[in-house]
Amino acid sequence: MALKLPIFMDSHSTTPVDPRVLEAMLPYFTERFGHPGSRNHPFGWEAEKAVDEARAKIARLIGARDPKEVVFTSGGTESDNLALKGAAEMYREKGTHIVTTAIEHRAVLDVARRLEKQGFAVTYVPVGHDGLVDPEAIRGAITDKTILISVMFANNEIGTLQPIAEIGKVAKERGVLFHTDATQAVGKVPVDVEAMGIDLLTCSAHKIYGPKGIGALYVRRKNPRVRIAPIIDGGGHERGARSGTVPVPLAVGFGTAAEICREGMPEEAARLARLRDALQDKILSSVDEVYLNGHPEKRLPHNLNVSFAYVEGESVLMGVNKEVAISSGSACTSATLEPSYVIAALGVDPELAHSSIRFGLHRFNTEEEVEYVGGRIVEVVIRLREMSPLYELAKEGVDIKSMRWKAE
């Protein structure tokens, strides 16, 4: 079969809707259009039933005991906002300290910064060279004022999987609530809120082959019963946790996507890991001075993040952007014009953040695509290195780090 270009390999940003998901959603746009809050007619009953079935499927995917623990939101960002702001407001009397990490998604970090302005203290625990957070460092950061720990399940750039169960244990021992942004992990690797001691969990539909515009926040109802203040007020939907009409077609899509992920997870994870490893082998065996970012084993099966020394990331993307969709931690590709703070937090040389490239494989990628992408990346990197003054200096034996560079 001929390869269809461009090839999408940026699944940490989003994923295509699975055709089975779309099929399940369609009737809820037209004939089954009711409002799930309409209690007195069949249109409402049908919609409510569909939403609750979806809720149950998501609950099952994350090991929640009770579907009522799943609160629908507009997406991962809103779920993170609701978890942090909601817990901060609810437990303010108890304490004003939050523990998180340096590599969280902006939806957590920026909320933390806002809470700092409102009088909260936040500790940003650093990560090791491999991107892992030490649960003992989390323990060490807890004070008698700490009300919440927020540590992401899997990082969106380097895919590193954090020791969530161990952090959950620390949280339980110290009587602190534990939130995890599991947007990248849910549906991809086993997640179990009971076994891992998670009190609040963020997830999103469009990262798991569901539609954009819907996410969920898991809020534990037992041992302990977690309470959060809403950030959106109104009709009191979602048991008062999140007002606003639940978008029924999106919820149905989210539920179906969750079910498909749960049923196929072991096979899909193994297949994607095999493809990812093939891509990694191709790249590492074809060019020198390529560095893997993040933990080599404890990472998402579909993630690959590498830095090609002496080559700037955006120039690599430009070399393939008609054929391959990938992303970079380079400053030139970010909205803030700063290089990736995640790669920087690993303690690698700053220029390697500019040189980082992220691949995110997905359900519909094929072996042929992986082969093609690997080949093209290698070609482009070799071409750009021939154009790189840094590569030339390095080949001449000059120590680039010891040179005096005049920054702009």
Added chain:
Amino acid sequence: MAYSDKVIDHYNNPRNVGSFPKGTPGVGTGLVGAPECGDVMKLQIKVNLESGLIEDAKFKTFGCGSAIASSSLATEWLKGKSVEEALKIKNTDIVNELKLPPVKIHCSVLAEDAIKAALRDFQEQWAAKQAAATPSVTS
């Protein structure tokens, strides 16, 4: 971000990539930027010592597509110019020619810096050579 056709053309077909062999007479080298900032340009000119005109130019750039295009364009423009004329190349000329968006203006600034650094390097070498060749009158 969409790139202008000219940026894409220079990126795909960069002009004058390379380096002059060390010790080539009449060569001035500028190396500007910093790896941690994500941009480093090396720009070289080769001046014909009889005519005083820049007869060749080469570059190597670590940076984004716009940085590569800016330096590639600079080498094209330098060829055939005298040192004095070359000093008049402004970053805004590069911005206009390549239709760089505001976030990429720093690439053109770096290219202008590289041009100036290469010209200065040539002028300093030339001055040193003149000083060595001319007997001092005050001694």
